[in-house]
Amino acid sequence: xxxxxxxxxxxxxxxxxxxxxxxxxxxxxxxxxxxxxxxxxxxxxxxxxxxxxxxxxxxxxxxxxxxxxxxxxxxxxxxxxxxxxxxxxxxxxxxxxxxxxxxxxxxxxxxxxxxxxxxxxxxxxxxxxxxxxxxxxxxxxxxxxxxxxxxxxxxxxxxxxxxxxxxxxxxxxxxxxxxxxxxxxxxxxxxxxxxxxxxxxxxxxxxxxxxxxxxxxxxxxxxxxxxxxxx
Numbered sequence: 001x002x003x004x005x006x007x008x009x010x011x012x013x014x015x016x017x018x019x020x021x022x023x024x025x026x027x028x029x030x031x032x033x034x035x036x037x038x039x040x041x042x043x044x045x046x047x048x049x050x051x052x053x054x055x056x057x058x059x060x061x062x063x064x065x066x067x068x069x070x071x072x073x074x075x076x077x078x079x080x081x082x083x084x085x086x087x088x089x090x091x092x093x094x095x096x097x098x099x100x101x102x103x104x105x106x107x108x109x110x111x112x113x114x115x116x117x118x119x120x121x122x123x124x125x126x127x128x129x130x131x132x133x134x135x136x137x138x139x140x141x142x143x144x145x146x147x148x149x150x151x152x153x154x155x156x157x158x159x160x161x162x163x164x165x166x167x168x169x170x171x172x173x174x175x176x177x178x179x180x181x182x183x184x185x186x187x188x189x190x191x192x193x194x195x196x197x198x199x200x201x202x203x204x205x206x207x208x209x210x211x212x213x214x215x216x217x218x219x220x221x222x223x224x225x226x227x228x229x230x231x
Contacts, residue, residue, distance in 0.1 A: 010160060011160060012157065012158055032198065033117070036118065039201065040064075044064050050212060051081050054219075061074075062079070064089070064103075070098065089208075103205065106202075109174070127146075128165075129143075129156065129166060130142075130164040132161075132162040144156050173194055
C-alpha cells in the first residue's frame with residue numbers, strides 16, 4: 001500500500017492506494033528465501049567440517065541443531081565434534097526463547113521456504129506528513145500508517161494548503177499461514193517485519209559460526225601444546 005494526496009477545491013485528503021507489485025513481491029521472496037537457506041546451510045556446513053577436523057566422519061544426521069525447547073535439541077546432530085564445539089553450541093542456546101532464539105527462527109524460515117514462497121508479503125507503509133496548525137501557522141510532523149486500511153480509505157484530511165506529504169517508507173513482513181511451523185514467541189507475534197527479522201537471524205548465524213570457530217581453534221591449540229582437553 002502507498003498513500004497519495006488528493007485534493008478538491010477546499011480540502012486535501014491522504015488516501016490509501018493499492019500499489020502492490022506482485023511480480024516484485026515474488027522476486028524478492030525468491031531472493032530472501034535463497035539468503036535464508038544459505039545462512040542456515042552455512043551452519044550445517046560448519047558442523048560437517050568441524051566433525052572432519054576432529055578426525056571423525058560426518059553422517060546423515062550431522063547438522064547444526066535448533067529446537068523448540070532445550071530438551072528437544074538433538075545431540076546426535078553434533079556427533080563427532082570436539083567437546084569444546086559441543087559446549088559452544090549449547091552455550092548459544094539455539095532453541096525457541098533461548099539466547100539463540102533467532103537461530104531457531106532462521107530454521108523455521110528455511111523450513112517454510114522449502115514448501116512455499118517465504119514472503120507472502122503484506123506490504124504496509126508509513127507516511128510522514130507536514131501539517132500547518134491553524135492557531136500558530138507553524139508546520140508540524142505527523143506519521144500516518146496504512147496498516148488496517150484498505151484501498152481508497154482516507155487517512156487524513158485538512159484544508160487546502162495546510163498538509164504536505166514529506167516521506168513514505170514501506171515495510172514488508174513475513175506472515176504466518178495455517179499449517180506453518182512458526183515462532184510463536186516472536187516479540188511481534190505472527191507478523192514479523194522482514195528487515196528486522198533477517199538482520200537478527202543473520203547476526204545470530206554469524207555469532208554461531210564465530211563461536212564454533214573459536215572453540216575449535218582452542219581445541220587445536222591445546223592439542224598442539226600437548227594439553228589433554230579431557231583432563
